[in-house]
Amino acid sequence: MNWRTEIKVEPSPIRISMQDMIFSLGSCFAVHMDRKFRYFGFGSMTNPTGILYNPHSIVKMLKLLLGKEPFDESKFVERDGMICHYDFHNDMRAKDKESFKIFWARAQKEFDAIWAQTTVCIITLGTAHVYEKEGEIVANCHKQPAHNFQKKCLSIEAIQKDLKELQLLAEAKNLLFTVSPVRHLKDGFIENQLSKAHLIAAIHGLELPYFPSYEIVLDDLRDYRFYEKDRVHPTEEAVEYVWKKFGESHFDPSTIARMEKVEKWRKLQNHRPFNPLSNENKSIKSKIQDQYAQLKAEIPHLVNQLETKGK
Numbered sequence: 503m504n505w506r507t508e509i510k511v512e513p514s515p516i517r518i519s520m521q522d523m524i525f526s527l528g529s530c531f532a533v534h535m536d537r538k539f540r541y542f543g544f545g546s547m548t549n550p551t552g553i554l555y556n557p558h559s560i561v562k563m564l565k566l567l568l569g570k571e572p573f574d575e576s577k578f579v580e581r582d583g584m585i586c587h588y589d590f591h592n593d594m595r596a597k598d599k600e601s602f603k604i605f606w607a608r609a610q611k612e613f614d615a616i617w618a619q620t621t622v623c624i625i626t627l628g629t630a631h632v633y634e635k636e637g638e639i640v641a642n643c644h645k646q647p648a649h650n651f652q653k654k655c656l657s658i659e660a661i662q663k664d665l666k667e668l669q670l671l672a673e674a675k676n677l678l679f680t681v682s683p684v685r686h687l688k689d690g691f692i693e694n695q696l697s698k699a700h701l702i703a704a705i706h707g708l709e710l711p712y713f714p715s716y717e718i719v720l721d722d723l724r725d726y727r728f729y730e731k732d733r734v735h736p737t738e739e740a741v742e743y744v745w746k747k748f749g750e751s752h753f754d755p756s757t758i759a760r761m762e763k764v765e766k767w768r769k770l771q772n773h774r775p776f777n778p779l780s781n782e783n784k785s786i787k788s789k790i791q792d793q794y795a796q797l798k799a800e801i802p803h804l805v806n807q808l809e810t811k812g813k
Contacts, residue, residue, distance in 0.1 A: 506722065506723075506724065507721065507722065507724075508722055509714060509717055509718050509721065509722040509747070511713075511714070511747050511748075511750050511751040512751065513751060514678075514711065514713070514751045514752050515711065516622065516676045516678055516711055516752060517752060517753070517754055518544070518622055518752045518753060518757070519753075519754070519756075519757050520543060520544060520757060520760055520800070520801045520802075520803070522544065522545065522621045522622050523545040523546075523547075523616060523619040523620045523621055523622070523803075524536075524539055524544055524545065524546040524547070524620070524621075524622045524623075524624060525546075525547050525548070525616055525617060525620040525622070525623050525624070525675075526546070526547075526548040526549070526623070526624035526625070526626065527548070527549060527554060527560050527563065527564065527623075527624075527625055527626070528549070528553075528554055528555075528560060528624075528625055528626030528627060528628060528682065529553060529554070529555055529626050529627070529628030529629075529682035529684055530553050530628075530682070530684060530735070531626050531628075531680075531682040531683060531684055531715060531736070531741075532548050532549060532553075532624065532626040532682075533548055533549060533553070534736075534741045535548075535624070535626070535741075535744075535745065535748070536548035536549075538741070538745045540805065541764075541768065542761045542764050542765070543760070543761075543764050543797070543801040543803055543804035543805075544803060545616075545619070545802075545803035546803075547612070547613075547616045549591075549593075550567070550609040550612055550613050551563060551567075551590050551591065551593070551594045551606070551609050552590060552591025552592065552593030552594050553591045553593065554591065554628075554641055555628035555629045555641075555686075556627075556628065556629055556630065556631065556632045556639070556641075556656065557625075557627050557630070557656070557661050557664040557665065557668075557701070557704075558632060558639045558656065558660075558664050559589070559632075559639060559640075559641035560625060560627070560664070560668070561664045561667045561668055561671070562589055562639075562641070563589065563590075563641070564668065564671050565671065566589065567609075567610060567613045567617070568617075568671060569610075570671070573603075573606065574589070575599070577589055577640075578599055578602070579644050579646060581595070581644045581645060581646075583597075584596065584597065585597065585598055585599055585601070585602050586602075586642070586644045587602065588635065588638075588640040588641065588642065588643075588644070589640070589641050590641055590642065591641060591642050592642055592644060594606070594609070620675055621675060621676060622675065622676045622678060623672045623675045623676065623677050623678070624678045624679075624680065625668060625677065625678070625679050625680070626679075626680050626681070626682050626715070627679065627680070627681050627682065627701045627705075628681075628682045628684060628686065629686045629689070629694075629697045629698075629701075630655050630656045630661060630696075630697040630698075630700040630701050631653060631654070631655050631656075631686065631689050631693065631697050632653070632654060632655075632656055633651040633652070633653050634651060634652045634653075634654065635650055635651050635652075655693070655696060655697060655700065656700060657700070658700050658703050658704045658707065661700060661701060661704035662704045662707060662708055665679070665704060665705065665708055665710065666708070669710075676711070677710070677711065678711045678712075678713060679705045679710050679711060679712050679713070680712065680713045680714070680715040680716070681698055681701050681702055681705070681715060681716040682715065682716065683715050683716045683718070683719035683720060683736055683740070683744070684734060684735055684736070685734050686734075687733075687734055698716060702716070713748060713751060713752075715744050715748075718743070718744050718747055719736055719740055719744065722743075723740055723743060728740040728743075749761075760800060760801060763797060764797060764801065764804065766793075767790070767793045767794065767797060770786065770789065770790050770793065771790055771806075773786055794806055
């Protein structure tokens with residue numbers, strides 16, 4: 503007897519290879535996927551200024567990164583002795599405003615170098631719930647008093663307006679959407695479902711390319727053992743399963759074959775020798791270096807993680 507309903511993903515018209523550069527914005531689930539891309543040697547960058555949850559703030563950040571909207575210094579806010587900004591996640595914080603602007607300039611520079619090469623842009627939407635301060639949506643409330651904000655759920659039409667802007671900003675790049683399986687239970691169970699429904703309806707209403715991350719975790723895996731102790735964030739097992747499904751939809755056989763080579767090399771990299779001074783271990787280290795040289799010739803973005811750990 504089959505005790506689960508497996509989601510069969512269809513081959514996507516957006517095919518992703520090792521030659522692509524992937525840029526993603528959105529929720530913390532986007533970070534999990536970015537780690538997978540990097541591990542297997544894809545060129546990838548995600549959330550250069552931190553996690554973003556709602557579609558409006560994602561659009562705002564892309565405009566800021568592209569220089570299509572000015573940086574607003576009036577939105578600085580102090581939090582526990584650090585300077586934050588209402589358009590940014592709290593990952594972007596500094597001891598003073600000048601230091602914050604230096605961090606921001608550095609993020610812009612890193613983005614500029616990647617965006618010019620970007621071929622695939624992945625947007626992971628987390629929630630349709632937003633908080634407004636003086637009529638403007640903030641990306642993060644930075645634990646300021648609740649009475650300073652007004653909470654609301656974006657309508658499907660408002661989300662679609664943001665998604666259309668994203669299409670314009672992404673220009674000729676392949677744009678792929680997904681909805682994060684991370685549940686925003688602080689909003690409430692019913693409110694979380696309404697929020698996710700608005701996001702999904704907005705994407706499908708515009709017939710945009712969509713990968714069902716949310717549905718795979720909620721309807722395919724459908725078990726609390728695939729969630730961390732907070733019962734909100736997916737486990738590494740769940741992320742691995744979503745990644746496998748993503749590959750089935752977006753990778754061709756030649757890309758998968760190269761990924762398998764990288765996987766074997768990564769496992770060899772993580773080998774722990776019984777005797778580091780033995781001839782056997784010297785042979786393994788030589789084999790690792792030879793394989794890396796061969797793979798690097800095929801996969802330009804491949805990074806030797808063991809070498810970079812000490813830098």
